[in-house]
Amino acid sequence: MRDRLIYILKHNKFIQKLYVVIMGFVFRIWGMFQKTDEKLVLFVSFMGKNFNDSPKVMYDYMQSHPGYKKYRCVWAFEHPESFSELETVRIDTPAYFKTALKAKYWITNTNIERGLKFKKIDQVYLNTWHGIALKYIGNDCPGRKDYNFDTLDYLVVSGDHDERVFKSAFNAKSSSYLRCGMPRNEELWLADDNAKAQMRKELGIPEDKKVILYAPTWRESTDGGKTYAIKPPIHFDKWKKELGDEYVVLFRAHHQTTKVLGVEYNDFIRNASDYLAVNDLMIAADILITDYSAIAFDYSILCRPIFCYAYDYDSYLAERGTYFAVDEKYPNKSCRTETELLQRIKAVDYQAECLNTKRFRDEFVQYGVGATEACVKAVFGE
Template sequence: MKKHLMIIVKYFKTLYKIYYWIGSFTINILKFFVKPNDNLILFISFGGKKFDDSPKDIYEDMIKDNRFDGYDFVWAFQNTESFKIPRGRIIKTDTYKYYITALKARCWITNSAVERGLNFKGRNTFYFNTWHGTPIKKMGEDIANTSKSFGMNRKWDVDLMTSQSKYEADIFARVFNINRENFMICGLPRNDVLADRTVETKQSMMKKIGLPLGKKVILYAPTFREYERDDGFNCVIAPPIGFDKWKKKIGDKYVILLRAHYEVAKILNVKADDGFVYNVSDYPVLNDLMLASDMLISDYSSIFFDYSILDRPMFCYTYDYDEYAEKRGMYFDIRTELLGSSFDEEELLVLINSLNYDKALKKVRSFRIKYVQSYGNATKISLDTIFKKIKLN
């Protein structure tokens, strides 16, 4: 019930405005009665859905760093019973305790937002945001009013946000109304491991996931379409794919890792096949899947930017490009940047079977130079910066 209510509030503008103004006003009054705690650091990833991504990488290094000895680390989750974390403690999102903790915290570390769709910040809080990807699809204030996605025209009170490139920082500064000088182009902490990949790492991840070592691995990772929902407002996706056909055409050489976006509740018309298609949508660590794979197929997902660090072939399969461009909007045409385009699956399979590896890598490297200017050392830079900032006062 709560999940459905949150979806309704998120996607119906009038209800969201009521929630936003009343909730923001209440919490901003409350903060004057809450004493800040200089040793409290609050972490939240994907709005409390997961224990992963850049906040997790920062956390795992932070608890081993003696500069942060004595700090109270708190993670916020939507389902607290589903997670266990080393050293720190856990609280539930969207509770009175959550908002009090957020108001007390000296530092917020997130890859999305802490405010739960509202507008507030603790009196002595340093807000560190890594975000969770580089934009292809339009975001924030760039989203048209006719889109199913929308956001309030407000200034995000972020003190520092990491980014992978000038392209990314320029867009986020505008669409989230964050001062441009508040961006640090150092890469994303979650991607440091991708820069350190080895043959041994790849084989280790294949074994961990349970893949046959004698096959090449295709990671198929489509993003969600917020305008495609079932009667319960759950996000669904129905790619025009028949994996039986894929198995006949490429099954002697390849296996498929199917990874749907975390917003997707159901994948329609697609069945996992034991030994060929592995549905890894619920697998907890996306980096493991990227490291285990030999190539990527996606559409409008920011995974392209991260995967380019691996220096492996990438294909775009944008079967619904015109519809997606109209309903969501894009910053550039991904079809001009990588191999593939608005193919049907027959053409895509031909492209895979006749892969010109050198041509594919040339495209990937050009893409990376353009959109991923910094990577490999973001976690250390983040920790050094956070420590310096929270020790200023």
């Protein structure tokens, strides 16, 4: 029901506008009667769906440094009962909004105000965001003009591309840009061959196999927001016949995908959708297959081959729109069919593709090492 209501708010302009005006006013009035707690920090990752990504990296940093023990950290989740070891609150409830109005510090990778505007002047708000954009996001999407990040104190950017996109997509102020890269990606910048070997061991990858990580992007709901299922036109039995002697495939669905259809998992095709730490999967992988997902930018940090399997290239990109042409900027041109994709992988010049990926990375990801410390110190001071 909650996802259905969110879908309606996103796609009905009148209801959306009414919600923003009325509820924003209500919370601003409510906030006048809530004293700011100088030691309270509110964390939200992916709208309360997960305990991961850059907010968790920052949280872990604070937990490991004695100077931040004085802060009380509260996490907002859809299902807080699953995180008994943390102090939590259920997102989108009166208790959540009361916590948001009281907390001195807000840290998120999506949003805290849930589409509203009620931040008080004395609150400090950092948004790490959650990916470099290929597809149009925010106000750049057709029919969307409701994003306004002008109250952010800090908005993390990974490079020049982010700065251009965030200005138009979020109405973000350049003065809020924190040029350090996403904390979640710092681990990728520091990963070496030892880290790769360790991850493969932990994931149970046979020593004689190489790893393909297949991570397609999210698809819009086709049933009015009831589900967000994906059914890629893939015949993994064919993949196994062509690649099974040399590779295993980790299948990773987008975090907002509710169901994967038409896929049977086995020793060759492994279900990695529920694995929490996507960085582990990237570090272990020799090759990434994706389509229009931001994971391409993250994985490029490792300078390993990236293949774009764009089976719905024309229809998807016509509907969503992109900031640049995939075939002009990606490490190599997209594959439109399974046959083409499998042939490319079988004939891969690994070192040449690594160099192609490095070129792509250097254009879009200019910051990374030291991101976590930079974000924490920006929010809480030196």
